[in-house]
Amino acid sequence: MGVLVFAVEDGLNPKKVASTKGGEYHSPCPGCGGKDRFIIWDKLNRYWCRQCDRRGDEIQYFRDFHGLSYMEACQKSSTAPRDKSSKRNPFLKEKTYAFQFQPKVAKTPPVEWKRHAEAFTRYCHEQVKDNHLALDLFLRRGLSEESVERFHLGWNPTSLWINRSHWGLESDGRKLWIPKGLVIPTYDRSAAELSKLKIRRSDWQTGDKLPKYVEISGSMQTPSVYGDPKSRPIVVVESEIDAILLQQFAGDLCCSMALGGASKRPDADGHRLLVHAPAIVFSLDVDQTGAIAFRWWREVYPRIMLRFPPVGKSPGDAYVMGVDLREWIGIALSEEL
Numbered sequence: 169m170g171v172l173v174f175a176v177e178d179g180l181n182p183k184k185v186a187s188t189k190g191g192e193y194h195s196p197c198p199g200c201g202g203k204d205r206f207i208i209w210d211k212l213n214r215y216w217c218r219q220c221d222r223r224g225d226e227i228q229y230f231r232d233f234h235g236l237s238y239m240e241a242c243q244k245s246s247t248a249p250r251d252k253s254s255k256r257n258p259f260l261k262e263k264t265y266a267f268q269f270q271p272k273v274a275k276t277p278p279v280e281w282k283r284h285a286e287a288f289t290r291y292c293h294e295q296v297k298d299n300h301l302a303l304d305l306f307l308r309r310g311l312s313e314e315s316v317e318r319f320h321l322g323w324n325p326t327s328l329w330i331n332r333s334h335w336g337l338e339s340d341g342r343k344l345w346i347p348k349g350l351v352i353p354t355y356d357r358s359a360a361e362l363s364k365l366k367i368r369r370s371d372w373q374t375g376d377k378l379p380k381y382v383e384i385s386g387s388m389q390t391p392s393v394y395g396d397p398k399s400r401p402i403v404v405v406e407s408e409i410d411a412i413l414l415q416q417f418a419g420d421l422c423c424s425m426a427l428g429g430a431s432k433r434p435d436a437d438g439h440r441l442l443v444h445a446p447a448i449v450f451s452l453d454v455d456q457t458g459a460i461a462f463r464w465w466r467e468v469y470p471r472i473m474l475r476f477p478p479v480g481k482s483p484g485d486a487y488v489m490g491v492d493l494r495e496w497i498g499i500a501l502s503e504e505l
Contacts, residue, residue: 292322
């Protein structure tokens with residue numbers, strides 16, 4: 169027996185969507201409903217609802233959704249009650265991150281890197297303004313021409329391989345790779361200088377061993393923050409495009425922080441912003457990696473609120489599927505503030 173079996177018995181009709189962790193199944197949540205927000209990992213015998221954040225094993229399943237006591241849930245699931253005097257299985261014990269997290273101070277890029285990166289960004293910004301096909305790549309993701317201008321987004325028309333020393337970087341025998349694609353710069357929050365460059369490759373395809381988004385070597389290892397984080401709630405997302413979209417539609421309601429990857433953590437500066445933020449909304453991509461990441465964020469920032477868009481994998485996907493991002497984030501913040 170297990171969570172998957174009990175979910176089937178409860179009529180949830182879970183559908184297998186992936187083979188990871190011995191099988192991942194999605195269904196409506198027996199607590200808050202929805203369509204596919206309830207995730208079951210069969211081999212792990214665990215569940216998690218990405219909406220109401222209920223999670224656990226088969227015993228917790230009966231406690232959450234059948235209203236049973238611990239002893240009743242053990243009997244229902246044919247599980248022996250845990251002996252309180254025995255040591256807990258260390259492999260089942262969740263880590264406590266709050267006292268372990270020591271945010272790093274991100275290293276500022278070399279002066280030469282900044283100079284070349286600024287010139288490259290200006291060039292690519294002019295390219296996107298003069299290239300309707302390149303501009304359309306941004307517009308199809310929901311970004312307006314005003315946002316392309318405001319955030320200095322650009323288009324690199326050809327892949328480049330440059331000597332690292334030309335950009336002030338130590339030579340390691342490799343060239344500095346700047347791929348063809350959409351150019352997304354990040355500016356330092358205090359000095360208003362370019363601190364990071366990321367490119368969404370135009371030639372990326374499913375199965376490609378190289379990443380879709382390439383962070384140019386020498387970039388500052390810090391989240392990309394858009395908007396005013398000192399007075400507004402912070403919405404934590406995965407991609408810079410999602411963060412910019414939120415600023416486009418709801419910049420007066422929130423600040424947005426793009427991690428650039430579910431496993432990435434804030435630097436010391438970003439950590440300070442999060443600690444002092446009036447509210448934090450977590451909305452990384454809806455997948456198992458995002459679910460695992462949320463455990464860490466919830467331990468370090470206990471006030472954080474989990475809010476995924478009603479459809480799609482990310483805020484960007486949701487917008488393309490017709491979701492009003494301003495209304496969505498407004499409702500989420502009204503529940504917290």
